[in-house]
Amino acid sequence: MHPLVFLSLALYLLSTVSSREVSEGQRGFSIDLIHRDSPLSPFYKPSLTPSDRIINTALRSIYQLNRASHSDLNEKKTLERVRIPNHGEYLMRFYIGTPPVERLAIADTASDLIWVQCSPCETCFPQDTPLFEPHKSSTFANLSCDSQPCTSSNIYYCPLVGNLCLYTNTYGDGSSTKGVLCTESIHFGSQTVTFPKTIFGCGSNNDFMHQISNKVTGIVGLGAGPLSLVSQLGDQIGHKFSYCLLPFTSTSTIKLKFGNDTTITGNGVVSTPLIIDPHYPSYYFLHLVGITIGQKMLQVRTTDHTNGNIIIDLGTVLTYLEVNFYHNFVTLLREALGISETKDDIPYPFDFCFPNQANITFPKIVFQFTGAKVFLSPKNLFFRFDDLNMICLAVLPDFYAKGFSVFGNLAQVDFQVEYDRKGKKVSFAPADCSKN
Numbered sequence: 001m002h003p004l005v006f007l008s009l010a011l012y013l014l015s016t017v018s019s020r021e022v023s024e025g026q027r028g029f030s031i032d033l034i035h036r037d038s039p040l041s042p043f044y045k046p047s048l049t050p051s052d053r054i055i056n057t058a059l060r061s062i063y064q065l066n067r068a069s070h071s072d073l074n075e076k077k078t079l080e081r082v083r084i085p086n087h088g089e090y091l092m093r094f095y096i097g098t099p100p101v102e103r104l105a106i107a108d109t110a111s112d113l114i115w116v117q118c119s120p121c122e123t124c125f126p127q128d129t130p131l132f133e134p135h136k137s138s139t140f141a142n143l144s145c146d147s148q149p150c151t152s153s154n155i156y157y158c159p160l161v162g163n164l165c166l167y168t169n170t171y172g173d174g175s176s177t178k179g180v181l182c183t184e185s186i187h188f189g190s191q192t193v194t195f196p197k198t199i200f201g202c203g204s205n206n207d208f209m210h211q212i213s214n215k216v217t218g219i220v221g222l223g224a225g226p227l228s229l230v231s232q233l234g235d236q237i238g239h240k241f242s243y244c245l246l247p248f249t250s251t252s253t254i255k256l257k258f259g260n261d262t263t264i265t266g267n268g269v270v271s272t273p274l275i276i277d278p279h280y281p282s283y284y285f286l287h288l289v290g291i292t293i294g295q296k297m298l299q300v301r302t303t304d305h306t307n308g309n310i311i312i313d314l315g316t317v318l319t320y321l322e323v324n325f326y327h328n329f330v331t332l333l334r335e336a337l338g339i340s341e342t343k344d345d346i347p348y349p350f351d352f353c354f355p356n357q358a359n360i361t362f363p364k365i366v367f368q369f370t371g372a373k374v375f376l377s378p379k380n381l382f383f384r385f386d387d388l389n390m391i392c393l394a395v396l397p398d399f400y401a402k403g404f405s406v407f408g409n410l411a412q413v414d415f416q417v418e419y420d421r422k423g424k425k426v427s428f429a430p431a432d433c434s435k436n
């Protein structure tokens with residue numbers, strides 16, 4: 001039997017950081033990512049059955065994407081403000097200010113701004129820890145209106161009175177943060193790694209539409225735009241980061257690696273161009289050429305290979321494909337699996353499920369990106385529901401994702417994935433991520 005994914009135990013990750021500073025000034029360090037379904041995560045609900053957990057995960061995935069639906073995505077002005085906040089598939093701990101104050105935030109590769117709730121606060125969502133208090137930090141500084149970041153984007157603006165740079169960032173689901181754009185020292189692992197004068201949002205007017213825990217106090221944007229953590233660290237981390245995601249059943253830790261620590265090695269490293277679309281400046285796009293199922297290749301109907309047609313995202317669980325392409329994919333898959341019977345009573349939001357029979361042989365499935373064949377295993381594409389005696393495809397048509405194709409995090413499990421912003425490529429290497 002192939003090792004399909006079934007969630008019961010998730011992962012718990014300690015917050016430790018390892019760091020190496022090198023003479024060139026480029027650094028390598030890593031931060032632990034905390035999976036939200038981990039037994040020790042603030043979101044863990046022990047009462048859920050494994051099936052409930054999978055369904056919730058899948059629903060969350062859709063939900064995250066639908067957040068972008070409330071705004072008109074075709075309108076550029078609006079778009080710059082529309083972000084998909086993935087409300088916490090992965091969290092990260094960091095420290096802010098001098099002396100440093102610990103914060104737990106959502107790690108989001110689909111948005112840019114780093115922000116935390118600040119005092120004094122007009123409207124903040126409840127949090128267990130005290131709000132961040134700028135006046136208690138010796139390294140805090142307000143950004144002025146005429147500073148470069150303030151003039152470079154339409155989420156920042158100058159008030160009628162005063163010289164503070166204000167920001168307002170509205171997420172697609174109605175979640176929002178407003179406040180003052182500031183600079184601060186940001187540290188990882190207490191004080192082992194410090195980045196002074198990091199631009200962040202001091203949020204005094206914040207709303208999480210779907211708050212998940214009082215322990216989360218903000219979002220760390222890891223997206224492609226200029227104010228994300230990775231963009232700001234820039235040269236210092238060689239414009240690179242990587243991760244190696246674990247199956248949900250694992251209890252080992254996941255590291256988000258930066259700079260010199262990221263480089264992935266070993267046999268089977270493949271790379272594909274990283275494409276930034278100016279209309280969606282936060283997203284990391286790749287170009288999917290087609291999918292091979294067994295001996296058959298299903299080609300994406302496309303003319304321009306330099307165009308990104310699929311987002312790679314850390315926070316989205318499932319994979320989403322263009323509707324027609326998805327249907328052809330399922331047809332081929334059904335054929336390759338030799339499945340005649342499909343289930344009708346399938347759990348929402350899944351679309352294609354079949355009985356879990358012992359004689360199922362999974363075909364070889366390859367996602368073919370420009371220049372990179374990524375061989376996926378059954379655990380990357382299917383969920384097994386033991387109690388329902390059913391297997392469901394963890395891929396859905398992209399109308400759930402409002403027209404975006406997304407290469408989700410389940411598909412990336414047990415791959416080292418490196419984003420090289422400067423080299424403009426994303427690399428994949430199959431790995432046992434519990435050993436990374």
Ligand SMILES: *[C@@H]1O[C@H](CO)[C@@H](O)[C@H](O)[C@H]1NC(C)=O
Nearest residue numbers: 134135140141142162164180
């Ligand atoms: C930042 O601006 C606020 C609001 O005007 C002010 O109260 C605070 O003293 C300023 N902080 C610093 C360090 O300049």
Ligand SMILES: *[C@@H]1O[C@H](CO)[C@@H](O)[C@H](O)[C@H]1NC(C)=O
Nearest residue numbers: 020022024026027238259260
């Ligand atoms: C870190 O990266 C820089 C630039 O790529 C390289 O020159 C240096 O040798 C690397 N250091 C380590 C310890 O890998």
Ligand SMILES: *[C@@H]1O[C@H](CO)[C@@H](O)[C@H](O)[C@H]1NC(C)=O
Nearest residue numbers: 337338339357358359360361
């Ligand atoms: C698999 O086994 C089931 C009975 O468990 C049978 O109905 C089906 O035809 C078998 N499929 C294949 C492809 O052998």
